[in-house]
Amino acid sequence: MSLFAWLSGRRLGGRPAAPIAAFVLLAFATTGLHTAGSRWALVGAAASAAVTLLVVAALLPWERLPAPALLLMPLGCDAVLAALRHAQGGSASGYGPLAILPIIWAGLALGRRAVFVMAAATAALFGLPIALAGAPLYPASGWRGVVLWPAVALIVGLVVNAVVAEQRRQAALSIEHAGELEATQQALDVVAAVARDVAAAKPEPARQMICDAAVVAGSALLATIVEPTGDGSFAITGSSGIPIPQDELRAGVRPQASLRAFYSREPVLIRDVSEDANVSPLIAQATGLKSILYQPILRQDKPVGILAVGWGTLQGELSPRATAVYASLAAEAGAAIERADLLWRLDRLARTDELTGLPNRRAWNDVVATALAEQSKPFSIALLDLDHFKRYNDNRGHIAGDDLLAAAAAAWSANLRKGDVLARYGGEEFALLLPDCLARDAEPIIRRLCQATPGGVTCSAGIAESGASDRDALMHEADKALYTAKNTGRNRVIAA
Numbered sequence: 001m002s003l004f005a006w007l008s009g010r011r012l013g014g015r016p017a018a019p020i021a022a023f024v025l026l027a028f029a030t031t032g033l034h035t036a037g038s039r040w041a042l043v044g045a046a047a048s049a050a051v052t053l054l055v056v057a058a059l060l061p062w063e064r065l066p067a068p069a070l071l072l073m074p075l076g077c078d079a080v081l082a083a084l085r086h087a088q089g090g091s092a093s094g095y096g097p098l099a100i101l102p103i104i105w106a107g108l109a110l111g112r113r114a115v116f117v118m119a120a121a122t123a124a125l126f127g128l129p130i131a132l133a134g135a136p137l138y139p140a141s142g143w144r145g146v147v148l149w150p151a152v153a154l155i156v157g158l159v160v161n162a163v164v165a166e167q168r169r170q171a172a173l174s175i176e177h178a179g180e181l182e183a184t185q186q187a188l189d190v191v192a193a194v195a196r197d198v199a200a201a202k203p204e205p206a207r208q209m210i211c212d213a214a215v216v217a218g219s220a221l222l223a224t225i226v227e228p229t230g231d232g233s234f235a236i237t238g239s240s241g242i243p244i245p246q247d248e249l250r251a252g253v254r255p256q257a258s259l260r261a262f263y264s265r266e267p268v269l270i271r272d273v274s275e276d277a278n279v280s281p282l283i284a285q286a287t288g289l290k291s292i293l294y295q296p297i298l299r300q301d302k303p304v305g306i307l308a309v310g311w312g313t314l315q316g317e318l319s320p321r322a323t324a325v326y327a328s329l330a331a332e333a334g335a336a337i338e339r340a341d342l343l344w345r346l347d348r349l350a351r352t353d354e355l356t357g358l359p360n361r362r363a364w365n366d367v368v369a370t371a372l373a374e375q376s377k378p379f380s381i382a383l384l385d386l387d388h389f390k391r392y393n394d395n396r397g398h399i400a401g402d403d404l405l406a407a408a409a410a411a412w413s414a415n416l417r418k419g420d421v422l423a424r425y426g427g428e429e430f431a432l433l434l435p436d437c438l439a440r441d442a443e444p445i446i447r448r449l450c451q452a453t454p455g456g457v458t459c460s461a462g463i464a465e466s467g468a469s470d471r472d473a474l475m476h477e478a479d480k481a482l483y484t485a486k487n488t489g490r491n492r493v494i495a496a
Helices: 003-007 017-029 040-059 067-087 096-109 112-132 140-200 203-217 246-252 256-264 281-287 320-351 361-374 389-396 398-413 439-451 471-487
Strands: 222-228 234-240 268-270 291-299 302-311 380-386 421-426 429-434 459-465 493-495
Touching: 017 040, 017 067, 017 096, 040 067, 067 096, 067 112, 096 112, 096 140, 112 140, 203 222, 203 234, 203 302, 203 320, 222 256, 234 256, 256 268, 256 291, 256 302, 291 320, 302 320, 320 361, 361 421, 361 429, 361 471, 380 389, 380 398, 380 439, 380 471, 389 398, 398 421, 398 429, 429 439, 439 459, 439 493, 459 471, 471 493
Parallel strands: 459 493
Antiparallel strands: 222 234, 222 302, 268 291, 291 302, 380 429, 380 459, 421 429
């Protein structure tokens, strides 16, 4: 415990017993130094007042009383001092220097206003006896002391108060700085953790991880990632803290407020969302959003999205720590988006037939496996084969053959229903999945495709209806039907 804290009464649960006891001990320890002419009855009365003051200082619940109540303690000390002066010689008693102690204590514990009050009390301590009692105990020459003692005491009290105020300010800054450092470390730990997790995550979970980290790092209410869709609009691709289903969020929210940050490539803080019509009222009403930050996500200095972080309380200027944390999270979001785009392109290349642009055999296998795993309604598949394609290739060349494959894929795709999946299975063979479609209903659809075959070429098709135990069995059924169509004259559709 510091001397300042001790003198300002921070002991005994904040009660001023310690400084009062020190004052009383010092005052009464000197009563025996000059006893001639002492009025011991008055000394005893002063002692009784001092004991009462000590009891009050120790027992009153000062923490529940208003702060000005504590001013009674230094005023009580002045009263005890006045009694001792009068009991032991008046102006000649030598107790004058003790008058500085209550005003020092006021400067330590009570503030500037209390210092001025105690300076006035000191003036009264020295001036009233001269005015009321006069000589010989209080000669007129004492008026000089009436001016000087309060003036000196006031200067000392104000200096002490300034020193204490500065010490408290520095202590508060130290605590704030320590808290800021701790918060910074925690935020950096969050950023480091999300960087590790994002590196190992798939694109969609990575966006969610970044939003979750933004909420934790900034003690925020919510976070979202907004990205351009490619058609000139923007959509929310990740969120945390928003009690709205993801599909509804993407469909019902138009993140107009984020556009300014996106195109300026500078963070935008909206301190009060109720004053900005561009902030989504759907999100604000669902979450209690009050303030929101839009942090641009940049890759190679180009905007690729926005990290939006919102709070349920009104925010002022962001601290440098918060600014750095959100910039780091936005950088991680940019890396995640770049990685997601790369993975999407690689996956698309790995699952797309380069010649026709259709799903390839690998993608087709996944489509059929998914349909079998999720089948709540029957579906059909078909294998389509261009008749005499080898002869066409030999007669016209491989380039013409490739053109025919691409043209057939385009013509057949134009005649499909919504939800149907056409894939290139291999060579001149194509595969078709028809959801919610029995084999008998699939036949007219397949015939329509065969009739649309370009270049004067015909095709054969074999159909199989779901019900097989696995993908290979289902494909085997369709392949057998196609084999039958080929061996019975071609240019026909056969159902297994």
